[in-house]
Structure formats: C-alpha cells, structure tokens
Amino acid sequence: MRIVVIGGVAAGMSAASQAKRRAPSADVVVFERGGWISYASCGIPYNLIDPARTLDDLVVLQAEEARKDRGIDVRVRHEVLAIRPDRKVVEVRDLDQCAVREEPYDRLIVATGAAPVRPPLPGIDLPGVFVLRTLPEGAVLKRHLAESGPREAAILGGGYIGMEMAEALRRRGLAVTILERAEQILAGYHDEIARTALEELRRNEVRVQTGVSVAGIAQGTTPRLLVVQTDQGAVAADLVLVATGIRPDVALARAAGLKLGPSGAIAVDDRQRTNVPHVFAAGDCAEATHRVSGLPVWVPLGTTANKQGKIAGANAAGADERFAGIVGSAAFKLFDIEVGRTGLGMREVRELGLDAVASVSRHRTRGHSYPGSRTIRTVLFVERETGRLLGAQMAGGDAVAKRIDVFAAALQADMTVSEVEQLDLTYAPPFAPVYDPILIAAGVAMKDLAARKP
Numbered sequence: 001m002r003i004v005v006i007g008g009v010a011a012g013m014s015a016a017s018q019a020k021r022r023a024p025s026a027d028v029v030v031f032e033r034g035g036w037i038s039y040a041s042c043g044i045p046y047n048l049i050d051p052a053r054t055l056d057d058l059v060v061l062q063a064e065e066a067r068k069d070r071g072i073d074v075r076v077r078h079e080v081l082a083i084r085p086d087r088k089v090v091e092v093r094d095l096d097q098c099a100v101r102e103e104p105y106d107r108l109i110v111a112t113g114a115a116p117v118r119p120p121l122p123g124i125d126l127p128g129v130f131v132l133r134t135l136p137e138g139a140v141l142k143r144h145l146a147e148s149g150p151r152e153a154a155i156l157g158g159g160y161i162g163m164e165m166a167e168a169l170r171r172r173g174l175a176v177t178i179l180e181r182a183e184q185i186l187a188g189y190h191d192e193i194a195r196t197a198l199e200e201l202r203r204n205e206v207r208v209q210t211g212v213s214v215a216g217i218a219q220g221t222t223p224r225l226l227v228v229q230t231d232q233g234a235v236a237a238d239l240v241l242v243a244t245g246i247r248p249d250v251a252l253a254r255a256a257g258l259k260l261g262p263s264g265a266i267a268v269d270d271r272q273r274t275n276v277p278h279v280f281a282a283g284d285c286a287e288a289t290h291r292v293s294g295l296p297v298w299v300p301l302g303t304t305a306n307k308q309g310k311i312a313g314a315n316a317a318g319a320d321e322r323f324a325g326i327v328g329s330a331a332f333k334l335f336d337i338e339v340g341r342t343g344l345g346m347r348e349v350r351e352l353g354l355d356a357v358a359s360v361s362r363h364r365t366r367g368h369s370y371p372g373s374r375t376i377r378t379v380l381f382v383e384r385e386t387g388r389l390l391g392a393q394m395a396g397g398d399a400v401a402k403r404i405d406v407f408a409a410a411l412q413a414d415m416t417v418s419e420v421e422q423l424d425l426t427y428a429p430p431f432a433p434v435y436d437p438i439l440i441a442a443g444v445a446m447k448d449l450a451a452r453k454p
C-alpha cells in the first residue's frame with residue numbers, strides 16, 4: 001500500500017502521520033514544494049513582533065524527524081505537477097535537480113492549501129511589497145524588518161491578517177495605515193463588532209481608511225519609499241503588506257478532474273473523499289459542511305485542516321471515519337481586545353433567506369466591584385420563528401475567544417437561545433459577573449425576539 005500526500009503543512013502532515021499510525025506497513029510519501037513542513041503559520045504575526053525569536057520556533061516537525069521518528073518519507077522541494085488518476089500516478093519535479101518523475105499511489109491525499117490573492121495592481125511586484133502566508137514569506141518579511149528598518153507600513157485589506165499584522169507592526173514601532181476596499185473592516189462581522197475593532201485600532205494609532213480603492217503602488221522619491229495610490233489620496237510607506245484574502249489552491253485538482261464545490265474549493269464528502277476514486281482532499285483546499293446551514297462552505301482555518309487531514313489519513317489507510325463538519329469558529333487578538341465569531345453572520349443569514357434577529361448586547365466581564373472589569377459586546381443571530389441560535393460574534397476584553405467556544409458548542413448542539421440562557425456556567429468575580437455575558441446576551445436575544453414577533 002502506497003499512500004501519497006501532496007502538501008506537507010497542517011492537513012498534509014496530519015494525514016501522513018495518521019495514515020502511518022493506522023497502517024504501519026504502508027509506504028507513506030509526502031511531497032512538499034517548500035523547504036519546511038508542519039509549521040504553525042498562524043503564529044507568524046506573533047513571531048514577527050519579537051526580533052530575537054527565530055521563525056524555526058514555529059516548526060512543529062522537521063522533515064528529518066518525520067522520516068526518522070515517524071517513518072514518513074517526506075520529500076521537501078518536490079513539486080507535484082500533475083495527478084493522473086487513470087494510471088494512479090503523480091508527476092513530481094525535484095526542484096533541486098529539475099528532474100521530473102512519475103510516482104505511483106494506491107491512495108492519494110490532496111492537501112495543497114490556499115494561496116494569497118494578489119490583486120493585479122501596477123507595482124504589486126515591487127521590492128518592499130509582501131504577502132504573508134507561508135513560513136518562507138514570514139522569513140522574507142522578518143528580514144526586511146531587521147535589515148531595512150522600515151518606519152511606515154501600508155496594509156491592503158482589513159481582514160484577519162490585516163488586524164493581526166497591524167498589531168505586530170505597531171509593536172515593532174512602525175506607523176501603520178490599513179486600506180480596506182469594503183465600507184467596513186472585518187467584512188464578515190456585524191458593524192457593532194467591526195466598530196469595536198476600529199476603536200481599538202485607533203486607540204493604538206493605526207490609521208484606517210475604508211471604502212478605498214487602491215489604484216497601484218509606485219516607487220517613491222527614494223529607493224526604499226513606495227507610494228500606494230488610492231482614490232482617497234496617496235499613502236507613503238516603506239513596507240506594503242498585501243492581505244486581501246486567499247483562494248484555494250486547486251489547479252492540480254481541477255486539472256485532474258476533481259470536482260470543485262460551489263465555493264471553488266474541492267468538494268469532499270464527510271469521509272474526505274473526492275469524486276475521484278482513491279483520492280481524498282483535506283485542509284484549506286477543501287470544503288466542509290457547515291452544521292448550521294447544512295451546506296458545503298469554504299472556511300479555511302487551522303484546526304479544520306488538522307482534523308480533516310487526520311480523517312483523510314485514517315480513511316486512506318482503510319478506516320471509515322467521518323468529519324463532523326464545522327460551525328465556522330474563528331477568533332483573533334487585537335492589541336488589548338479579543339474578537340471572535342461562530343456560526344452564521346448576517347450576510348449568510350440573508351443569503352440563505354432565513355428570517356433572523358440580530359440581537360446586540362453589552363456587558364461587563366467581571367463580578368460587581370471586582371477590579372479590572374472590561375466590556376464585551378455581543379451580537380447573536382437568532383431565527384425568529386424558532387429561537388434557534390444561528391451565530392454569535394463578540395468583541396472586547398476578557399476571554400472573548402473562550403466565550404465564543406461556548407456558543408460554538410451551543411450551535412453544534414442545535415440549541416435555542418432559551419436553552420443557552422439556561423446553561424450552567426461558572427461564576428466567580430475574577431472571571432464573570434453572576435450572569436456571564438453569554439447568559440446576558442441570550443436573555444437580551446429572548447427579549448428582542450419577543451419584542452419583534454411579527
């Protein structure tokens with residue numbers, strides 16, 4: 001049995017490790033075109049904050065260790081050029097020797113990930129313009145920070161990377177301007193939550209321009225200076241970070257006849273099987289079923305990649321395991337606040353034609369008179385007819401991400417807000433008021449539902 005994995009980061013290495021564990025006698029081969037495998041790309045912004053830290057900190061497993069300790073035949077700097085399902089082979093180029101070879105598989109796992117969208121702007125390839133997704137891209141940016149000493153950064157895109165990198169670059173002492181095309185930053189979030197993030201950015205002297213159209217990037221008056229030209233004027237910067245979203249890397253899959261889903265990512269069933277026999281897909285290149293809508297979606301996030309990879313690896317080795325699906329939970333830190341979401345947002349609610357109420361509440365995070373209490377703002381999306389919780393978003397101080405996890409569990413259990421209000425949650429003054437902001441938010445949603453009954 002020969003199990004071949006394309007891609008050696010989160011989903012790919014989870015798949016390879018699981019396949020080897022389940023079928024120790026199988027030949028498990030991983031082809032990775034980059035030089036690193038199995039690294040924590042989500043940790044890059046935090047690593048960049050500290051000039052003394054090496055990016056090697058983020059590598060969970062070296063190729064050599066994977067070979068020696070786990071018996072996985074990892075081949076870095078090997079790019080798969082084509083999948084030939086009719087003959088069950090992949091065509092692979094050894095990037096150091098330039099040789100192309102055919103490699104057979106019995107089972108194939110596609111874990112090719114996603115790639116940053118680079119808008120086709122004039123000047124997008126100038127030195128000083130960066131994208132940030134992989135460890136090598138992190139290394140290039142870190143070197144630029146150390147060697148060129150940039151002072152002003154412009155970030156194109158006010159999404160997840162825009163937020164995390166605005167903080168990282170401010171902490172490195174740079175002036176930062178975010179240029180966001182949409183009318184608000186954090187496009188998938190309710191405006192109450194986006195406004196909280198905006199206030200936090202401004203409190204930390206990050207300039208934010210929304211509804212801005214970037215026309216191009218030009219060389220400035222000195223070799224290191226760039227000018228980002230927009231319809232709202234020019235922004236000078238000596239570092240431009242392009243964080244305008246990602247797209248699933250499906251070129252190989254598409255060419256091989258793997259079916260893509262409505263999102264453009266690879267369609268998979270709950271066993272991570274594609275439409276092509278013996279071929280599985282997992283991670284940022286693949287869709288997942290959203291448990292709230294029941295529909296296939298593309299929400300590329302780290303934990304999902306690891307879980308899907310594990311299931312693809314087990315099933316490639318002969319098991320019969322199923323991925324439970326996602327509810328779309330994500331969170332990030334922004335200076336002194338946390339922001340998170342789970343479930344559907346208002347846009348998805350509208351797209352699905354659901355009749356829902358968006359219930360906004362604010363509450364303190366600690367017990368009455370206990371010092372250090374902060375504010376959390378919560379938005380719950382609730383189905384009007386049934387009271388079913390559809391989604392939750394929060395921003396503010398103190399354990400927002402972990403409170404979002406409670407809502408994620410509630411979504412997974414298909415709870416109504418009335419059931420959420422009954423949850424037996426912990427209370428002690430350092431952690432929460434008598435009624436946790438979760439319970440308060442559910443209670444406010446119940447009142448909003450009653451007030452807005454048709």
Ligand code: NAD
Nearest residue numbers: 119157158159160161162180181243244245300330331332
């Ligand atoms: P994103 O989708 O979060 O945000 C991209 C933003 O760029 C959007 O707000 C969009 O309106 C804007 N945009 C698009 N084109 C533009 C243009 N030409 N000019 C100005 N703005 C433009 O994508 P991202 O920030 O690049 O992050 C990529 C992915 O990485 C995310 O989708 C997420 O999966 C993942 N990620 C997650 C986390 C987390 O969960 N904590 C952190 C970092 C990254």
